Amino acid sequence: MTVNVLVLTGFGINCDNETQRAFVRVGAEADRVHLNDLLADLSRLESTHILAIPGGFSFGDHIASGKVFANRMRHKLGPALERFVTDGKLVIGICNGFQVMVKMGLLPRIDGVSAQETTLTCNDSSRFENRWVRLQAPSGNRCVWLRDVNEIELPIRHGEGKFIARDDAVLQKLHDNGQVALQYVRPDGSPAKGAFPFNPNGATDDIAGICDPTGRIFGLMPHPEGYQDRENHPLWPRITLPEEGGGLRIFQNAVAFARDEL
Amino acid sequence: MPIHRIEVAGKPDQRDAAGAALCARVQEDLGISVENARIVEVYTLDAALTDEEVERIREELFTDPIIQTSATNRSLAQNYDCVIEVGFLPGVTDNVGRSALEGVQDILDRALAAGEGVYKSTLYVLEGVTKETAERIAAELLANELIEQYVVKTAAEMTALNGKPLLALPVVTQEQVAAVAHVPLDLDDAGLVALSRERMLALDLAEMRVIKQYYERSETRARRKALGLPDRPTDIELEILAQTWSEHCKHKIFNAVIAYTDENGEARTIDSLFDTYIKGVTDAVAARVPWLVSVFGDNAGIIQFDDAHVFALKAETHNSPSALDPYGGAMTGIVGVNRDVLGAGLGFQCIFNTDVFCFASPYYKGTIPPRLLHPRRVLRGVHSGVRDGGNQSGIPDINGAIVFHERFLGKPLVFCGTGGISPAVVAGRPAHVKAAQPGDHIVMTGGRIGKDGIHGATFSSEALHEGSPATAVQIGDPITQKKMADFLLEARDQGLFNCITDCGAGGLSSSVGEMAREPGGASIHLDKAPLKYAGLAPWEIFLSEAQERMTLAVPPEHLDAFLDLARRREVEATVLGVYTDSGSLDCHYNGELIGSLDMAFLHEGVPRMQLEAKLDAPEPRGELLLPGDEADLTNDLLQVLGALNVCSKENFVRMYDHEVLGQSVLKQFQGARQDGPGDAGVIAPVPGSKRGIAVACGICPKYADLDAYRMTACAVDEAVRNLVAVGVNLGAIAGLDNFCWPDPVQSPTTPDGRHKLAQLVQACGALYDVCLAYDIPLISGKDSMKNDYRIGDTKISIPPTLLFTAAGIVENVEQVVSMDAKAPGHGVYVLGETRNEMGGSEYLALRGQLGVNAPEVFPLSARGLYERLAVAIARGLVASCHDCSDGGLGVALAETALAGDMGMTVTLSPLNVSNGVIALFSESQSRFVATVAPEHADAFEAIMQDSVCHRVGETSSEPMLRIVCADDRRVECDVDALRQAWKQPLDW
Incomplete structure (x- = not known):
């Protein structure tokens, strides 16, 4: 089965090329599609298995990062996107894409409902x-x-990556539900506990990425598409690393899951 | 129109990171302690909205419910002494306001009416300051009066305002459009000079006379009569001539006939510096570098990357605007040079930026002359502008430098470079070939036209003076440009246009005027141009340097497809006229012909400058004093590591996105802790290919006063050896020259112009000599020749400066070498000869001395070294390699050690330099520090045997740097202490 990926572009998204490349490298068919072209033809979502909202500076991060893009998606794509996720399809938001997702409430969907419960x-x-x-x-x-x-x-490249939940109850649910997907740690693997630069932004509980309760909708601040080749890693001249960059594993998992389950 | 003021602030229990950062900056920059600062974002909606709509907009668009609180027509400021509100002046680009407008329209699901708008301002809520102090913070830190308005209010005054706006809405009030003026030229010489000055034409007497003569010719008069134009020039014609003939656009000094007398009194004539030296060296090496594709003829130089791709490179300066508004000036610098690459050939995708800044010391304590800003403020502003411009455009910054010299107080230098890539063939056509055809439509895309930047081209051709116009400052809008760039590359791939160029300095006048040369004319209707606001005279529309615009030639058969794609990408595209073969540039306004200029006169009519250059004998300088004879040189090394030109700039560099696009191979900071200073940036730009591009810069203004020839040779060598250090071979390197000079034209205000021009001649000679020896073609470049400050009796001229940007092709990025020591027990080598060349060194500068001998480049011996080193690196024999430059050998050893997070034990006696100070701190060129694993030592030494190559010691796991000099003077220092000394000075 061909796994079809739709990588959004436009309005200042700027990691669309390498995000598309990452999906293609792990065997998917991936198209970069301008948000306006998607809005003009929502049926494109029907043949899509994975939607990616890449990193960038949508609308310049003006007002707040991801906010204007999130509003546009919510207003113009809302019902179609809701159908897409309730069909069990996959969504990833990276950096600015993650900011868009939390601000439109597509994450964390604690009870399966889209509403803003967290912020970056x-x-x-x-x-x-x-x-x-x-x-x-x-x-x-x-x-x-x-x-x-x-x-x-992975590399982080952001100015607004500090994860905050509405309150302790929301935070607790994220932990309890297994929705905390990635946390910043020290080089020895122990928790960063907020210490800079291991936790680079002060995120609550060192949270770098979260998913919805199905685990299919995923948002993260770091850039997995920024580590596709050994030479992307800053220490490659010093240490032995696999030829294939570690970031690709994330895309591989999703494509394999889509192939098996969708 | 009803005005709705929405304030948004962090909830009281949220940490206000921006407020805390502001308190720290006020303390650092102004020495004022503020107890507490909170930042409130203010959005003013000037629109007919229902209360319910305003509430929806406030909640859904402006407020983050998790961390923010907001209010309409009520201030959120609490527990404070003063507030400062800062907003834009009318007509200044308000990027946040523009995005907010789009957000508002999404929520309302309707477009706002003409005249309605959204405006952004910021309210700073301060505790523990008096009104006077707040005024100072506003004026010296927060607001730039050239582009912003501000108001300071006490708590009591705020209460009295009761939620009303503090600032006037920045709306441009409509003015009557000035009629087209006819300008009399029947003036005597004094009158012509006065006219040039009053209209800010920046044309000299000879040029004004040629224009006068053109209008007096009988054939001109007959032609104008037939067209219904007056004998006298119209204002737009005069402005077009001034722009096209400006130093900025025509490079008159580089094309002048120069009567040159060298220091020995020997005279010769130089018929164009550009032809003789710059084009000259490229012609001379062209046969040896088979990869040149397009040089000098386009917005950027173009070379072959691989069989299927071509690579474009360009660097620009944006000095004068950055002096007035560091943030906006620098941002327009970076997004402007991006457009040069976007407009090269049929359009290149930008894949990296470089940035090099020159400032006076941020710790400058003297008085600041009128209209200048403190260097610390300039540094912060310029850095933020380049950061935001690059990051928001999604282009990684991969190499750069920050250089300090006291005379950059008069004008900061802001060099921005960009590389781009394109398939070699796009839509069936070679990517580097373009030409507008008669009948093609003139189409402008991107931003709208306002009064911003009018006279920018002529302004940058003048010294900074009291009348320097605020309208010369623009603020970039990276998102409008990003949308346009995405759109144009799509249109390129569909083959929808014949020609494209940046609409930058000189605006439409320059871009249309240049593109009209190939077809042989153009006819443009200025009333069709989209404006930001009414009230622009036709000549202002044509000359405006409003940003984020490109000019294209779209053939009639593709016009509909082009405009349709633009509409779907929300990019404004407007047909303004057609290219013709009429032989003239014709401007219309509301159906009337308001100007017509003969293309040949416009482009070829400017008279060549005749200039004199005479090198003054060097000032007698005392013999070099090497102070101190202490046996322990550890402190000297720590001091040099902390010198501003040496110390770490990591703090600034980390704020640039240097990895977006996912092509990064060698980053700016390398080694065990990723804090060692890399020599060259390396990327692999084609997915699936290991072929790479390495980029590096060289710049050494500190040697200029001693010897402009050596300064230039050092800059070229520095850039080249940075590339060689990572593994690039000669023969695969292309260069860009960016000259920034003080005014070199002799005049009453520049009594030393002949000498400064002679320095330029020397510099060009050095550029030629070194590039010839290294087989480097110059593929593009730029000059900025008026870098002086002159107000009242104060004149500050920058030191003559060349930035050399070098890019090299890397056959296989897996073979490149980083600068950090890799493992204990590796041999430490010093490559290249160390001479007594302390002139201009950081060591002497710390002692207030300039010295005598600036370092000299010996390109023939350096070439041999570089070629052998490239072989050793390609064979995988070199564990680390680091360029030896500012600060000398001691710094290069220390950086190699600290980057590897390990120690090093070194004996410098093999260098054959008896004085330890000279061995450690002389800045002799063409040297490296390399480390080599024991198993490769023999092979490495065998390859290097015909070059100067000394094994001086070994790396060690104990983190101590131990150096013993030939005279037994020593350095012994813990690596952490080296790191601390090197990082601390600019660790803001």
Whole structure:
């Protein structure tokens, strides 16, 4: 079965090329589609198995990161997207795409309902930063994108990546439901506990990525599509690493899951 | 129209990171402590909306329910002494306001009416300050009066306002459009000069006379009569001539006839610096570099990347605008050079940026002359502008530098470079060939036209003076440009246009005027141009440098498809006229011909400048003093590591996205802790291919006062050896020259113009000599020749500066080498000769001395070294390699060690330099520090044997750097202390 991926573009999204490439490298058919072209033909979603909202600066991050794009998607794509996710199809939002997803309420969908329960806001440093981080997928997490992933190193490149939940109850549910998908850790694998630069933004409970209760909808601040080749890793001149970049595993998992389940 | 003011703030229990950062900055920059600062975002809706609509907009668009609270027509400021509100002046680009407008329309599901709008401002709520202090914070830190308005209110005054707006809405009030003026030219010489000055034409007397003569010719008069135009020029004609003939656009100094007298009194004539040296060296090496595709003729230089792709490279400066508004000026610099690459050939995708800045010390303590900003503020603003411009455009920043010299107080230098890639063939056509055809439509895409940037081209051709126009400043809008760039690459792939160029300096006048050369004319209707607001005279529409625009030639058969795609991508595209073969550039407004210029006169009529250059004898300088004879040089090394030109810039670089597009191979910071300074940025731009591009920069203004020839040679060598250090071979390197000079034209205000021009001649000679020796073609470049500040009795001229940007093709990125020591027990080598060349060194600068001998480049011996090193790297024999430059050998050793997070034990006696200070701190060129694993040592030494190559020591697991010099003077220092000294000075 061919797994069809729709990678959104337009309005300042800027990681669409490498996101598309990542899906193609793991065997999917992936098209970059401008949001306006999708809105003009919503039936495109019917043949799509995975929707990707890549990183970038949609609308310049003006007002708040992802906000204007999220509003546009909610207003113009809402019911079609709701059908897409209730059909059990997969969605990933990376960096700006993650910001879009939490602001339109597509994550965390704690009770299977879209509503904003969490946010991503200004890093504690008050700065945009580009650095590599080490991440751990907590045991018991439900994310199908992370099936065989325990630890992974990826670049972060954001100014507004500090994850905050509405309140402790929401946070607790995320933990209890296995919806906390990725957390920042120290190089030795111990929790970052908010310490900079291991947790680069001050995110609550070191949360770098979350998924919905089905594990099929996934958002994360780090860029898995930014680590497709050994040479992307900052330490490749020093240490032995596999030829294939670690970020590809995330896309592989999703494509394999879609092939098996959809 | 009803005005709705919406304030948005963090909930009281949320940490206000931006507010905390502001408190820290106020303390650092102004020495003022503010107890607490909170930042409130303000959106003012000037639109007919129901209360229910306003509430929906406030909640759904402007407020994050998790962390924010908001209010309509009521201020959220609480527990404070003063507030400062900062907003834009009328007509200034308001990017947030524009995005907010789109968001509002999405929520309402309808477009706002003409004249309705959304405006962004920011309210700073301060605790623990007096009104006077708040005024100072506003004026010196928060607002730039050239583009912004601000108001300071006390708590009591705020209460009295009762939620009403603090600032006037930044709406451009409609003015009567000025009629087209006819400008009399029957003036004497003084009158012509006065006219040029009053109209800000920046044309000199000889040029004004040629224009006067053109209008007096009988054939001109007859032609104009037949067209119904007056004998006298119309204002738009004069403005077009001034723009086309500006130094910025025509490079008159580089094309001048120069009577040159060297330091020995020998005279010769140079018939164009550009032809003689720059084009000259490219012609001379062209036969040896088979990969040149398009040089000098386009917006960027183009070379072959692989069989299927071509690569474009360009660097620009944006100095004058950055002096006035560092943030906006620098941002337009970066997005502007992006457009050069987007407009090269049939359009290239931008794949990396480079940035090099020159400032005075951010710790400058003297008085700041009028209209200048403190260097710290300039640094912050420029850095933020380039950061936002690059990051929001999705283009990684992969290489750069920040350079300090006291005379950059007069004008900061902001160099922005961009590389791009394109398939070699697009829609069946070679990607580098383009030409508008007669009958093609003139189409403008992207942003709208306002008064922003009018006279920018002529402004940058002048010194910064009291009358420098605020309208010369623009703010970039990266998202409008990103949308346009995505659209244009789609249109390119469908073959929808014949020609494309950036609409930058000189606006439509420049872009249409240039594109009309191939077909032989153009006819444009300026009333069709989309405007930001009414009230622009036709000449202003034509000359405006409003940003984010490209000009295209679209053939009639593709016009509908082009406009349809633009509409679907929400990019404004407007047909303004047609290209013709009439031989003239014709401008119409509301159906009337308002200007017609002969194409030949417009482009070829400018008289060549005749200039004199004479090198003054060097000032007598005392013999070099090497202060101190202490045996322990550890402190000296720590001081040099902390010098502004040496110390780590990581803090600034981390704020640039340097990996977007996923092509990164070598990043700016490398090694065990990713904090060692890389030499060149390397990317692999074609998915699935290991072929790469390496990019590096060289810039050494500190040597210019000693010897402009050596300064230039050092800059070229620095860029090249940065590439060689990662493994690039000579013969695969292309260069860009960006000259920034103080005014080199002799005049009453520039009494040393002849000398400065002679320095330029020397620099061009050096560029030629070194590039010839290294087989480097110059594929593009730019010059900025008026980098002076002159107000009242104060004149500050920058040191003559060349930025050399070098790009090299890497056959296989798996073979490149990073700069960090890799493992203990590796041999440490110093490659290249160390000489007594302390002139301009960081070591002497710390002691307030300039010295005598600027470093000299010996390109023939360097070439041999570079070729052998490339062989050793390609064979995998080199574990690390690091360029040795600012600060000298001591710095290069320390950086290699700290990047590897390991120690090093070194004996410098093999260098044959008796004085330890010279061995450690001389800045001799063409040197490297390399480390080599024991098993490769013999093979490495065998390859290097005919070059200067000294094994000086070994890396060690104990984190100590130990250096013993020939005179037994020593360095002994913990690597953490080296790191600390190197990182601390700019660790903001």
